[in-house]
Amino acid sequence: LRTSSSSSSITLLRHVPAVSVPVRNSAQAAKLKNTMTPSEIREKLLTPAFPISKLTQLLDHDNLQMRADFRKFISEPVMVPRYNISLEEERDLALRRLQRICDNKFISVLDFWNNPLRIFAAHELAAIIDPAMTTKMTVQFNLFGGTVLKLGTDR
Numbered sequence: 837l838r839t840s841s842s843s844s845s846i847t848l849l850r851h852v853p854a855v856s857v858p859v860r861n862s863a864q865a866a867k868l869k870n871t872m873t874p875s876e877i878r879e880k881l882l883t884p885a886f887p888i889s890k891l892t893q894l895l896d897h898d899n900l901q902m903r904a905d906f907r908k909f910i911s912e913p914v915m916v917p918r919y920n921i922s923l924e925e926e927r928d929l930a931l932r933r934l935q936r937i938c939d940n941k942f943i944s945v946l947d948f949w950n951n952p953l954r955i956f957a958a959h960e961l962a963a964i965i966d967p968a969m970t971t972k973m974t975v976q977f978n979l980f981g982g983t984v985l986k987l988g989t990d991r
Contacts, residue, residue, distance in 0.1 A: 945981035
């Protein structure tokens with residue numbers, strides 16, 4: 837915590853571990869030609885100078901296999917975003933998506949006991965697809981399921 841004597845502002849400082857990321861200079865950058873197709877240009881410009889798997893591991897930091905499986909899973913047709921649909925269709929789609937996530941065992945109420953970070957990971961990844969479905973997931977698992985798990989009996 838650092839305060840400034842000249843103003844009343846407070847600055848919070850957080851230690852972030854340094855990560856070495858190679859940066860391409862203009863000499864290393866691919867030469868582009870006006871005869872290249874858009875896919876060729878994308879390939880030349882968007883090829884990173886660092887290992888994507890290392891960055892993914894750094895950003896994900898837990899439940900790595902579950903997150904990788906979930907990323908493959910979201911390519912299923914039911915997970916593709918749909919726009920300009922009625923409220924009834926949106927609610928039905930959110931339910932079907934949540935059912936698919938549950939059927940594929942990406943989240944369970946028992947994760948609160950066994951692996952709480954898995955709950956957070958499931959919510960984080962689900963929010964990318966459909967915030968309405970993620971809200972439904974929160975109500976079902978966190979509010980209802982968590983309460984029953986904590987206060988319920990074996991029966």
